[in-house]
Amino acid sequence: MLTPLLIVVIVLAIGFDYINGFHDAANSIATVVSTKVLTPFQAVLWAALFNFAAYFYFTDHKVANTIAKTVVENFITLEVILAGLLAAITWNLFTWWYGIPSSSSHTLVGGFAGAGMAKAGTLGFGIMSAINLAPILKIIAFIVLAPVIGMFISVIISIILLHLSKNARPSVAEKWFKKLQLISSAALSFTHGGNDAQKVMGIIYVAMVAAKVLKTGDTMPEWIPFTCYAAISLGTMSGGWKIVKTMGSKITKVNAFEGVAAETAGAVTLGITEHFGIPVSTTHTITGSIVGVGLLKRVSAVRWGVTVSLLWAWVLTIPVSAVLAAIIFKLVDFFFPGLGVV
Template identity: 90%
Template sequence: MVTTLLVVVIILAIGFDYINGFHDAANSIATVVSTKVLTPFQAVLWAALFNFAAYFYFTDHKVANTIAKTVLEEYITLEVILAGLVAAILWNLFTWWYGIPSSSSHTLLGGFAGAGMAKAASMGASVMAAINFAPILKVIAFIVLAPVIGMFISVIISIILLHLSKNARPSVAEKWFKKLQLVSSAALSFTHGGNDAQKVMGIIYVAMVASKVLKTGDAMPEWIPISCYAAISLGTMSGGWKIVKTMGSKITKVNAFEGVAAETAGAVTLGLTEHFGIPVSTTHTITGSIVGVGLLKRVSAVRWGVTVNLLWAWVLTIPVSATLAAVIYSIIHLFFIN
């Protein structure tokens, strides 16, 4: 039974990574599509290529380690992981269907934590006993910090680019910025793959520890990162056109110059947070970067009504995913454990 359940959990985890790919495809291709540098099909192929290329660079698995430690080991079972994954998949599909660029990272984190809390309650412990607060608080802090950092860096990059191109003819500058968008979107896809694929790697690893296939501290089998990077790349190739529209045009109208600035800022932010093992939201980061380039034009260039709706989705993601996972765990516990 454990072996079968472990296989189910691994399949669902890789499935979540696939969904994460098409849910978050907009993050790295929205501006390059909206500026018509690449067609949608070319853009998803470009992004998927660099999503997978991250496998060869991000080998320290710091983000995976952070995710794996969000619930204390004594409260982690395959049923807890199963409930967390099902909740995360349901919320991701819901937000994708309505074109809401919510965070797949926070969905997964909320689901895992919520199921762990339900497990603690079923053991007669405090619901908060299951939570490892150090990584959780770090992630929650970066719900605010990631978009702010992205916005700040995008403003700085925009100012630098404006200074460097101030003497160029507009037509020549536009031509060069369109070429540079290929580089900036590739960089964003590369860091997106490196950050987001690791989150599911951490979940699969703890599932194997919980089923006693691995021991805590054992090296991660190489098939786990390969599978996760492949899944997120294939998901990216499937697109996510509803969210592309929101990210590429509804927040603010983006030209090639602004696309370069926003994507570069997003890539820098994701690279820095991965270095420190912080599982931030790619969605939050690039949204903040896009808002930054909009603010540099004028405050009214940003469609604040759309932005506020996105903020509500961000605030609700963790508690909704956690609640959903707790309910799903309770059902599993009632019908399959007792």
């Protein structure tokens, strides 16, 4: 039975997916807008279309399963999930407002884990007993690995494209690369949808298990992935122009050739990590890819001051979200004791 609290949690989770869409819209459209291949309005429609198209392809839900297992089932209640979502939404909106391309994925993981740890402490257990270290450590490792892999692949793709186009007239090459950007940005939006929509799917699934609507191991109801993909697509259509500016020009100036290389590298990286069920940050991945194409020009082409400030945001996201979620959990537990008990 759908209890009022479960309905609130589901609505908040879908709301987070919507926010994730406009927070991360810049990832797939920043370069295509900065090179004037598409107008901002055309770009968000293009990205949203391929965000939703991922629903028909990514049906294994490996990333959703990883997210669902980050907190030990004994410590998962609707109260825990509520606190985790509120913390994640707060940090996402804060970073969006200041134009910081932080990770929605790590915000959600940090919030969920932090609330779970607070729950364990309330019950008299060690706080670390609430989390499954294997998926958490894998996610933390890819804070570093995802941008590095994206950077490495973007350099390789750039070298290949340079070799293939070395005899072409610059004006002709530029024309073709602008056309190719439509394909590369579509690929990035497609894999972004496949990776990021699944994270909220995992949260809704564990919420329904906690509310005893589903049992652990039950097949995920089809309305969950459909709704999550629709929400992230609608969010993408809402844009996120503050972060578009950061991603499209502040890290390094990007032309059509570099846009193709960066977006393709980002799409390849996300496709590989989704295959292995690793919830990585689309933001981290495409930022690493953009840095890669900048490095190929010259080291000074990358604005390292901006890049270092982004790195600080990445490092702080999980612990800040976790602490915020723990505080929210304690407040909810104090003012509404037993709220999450079904």
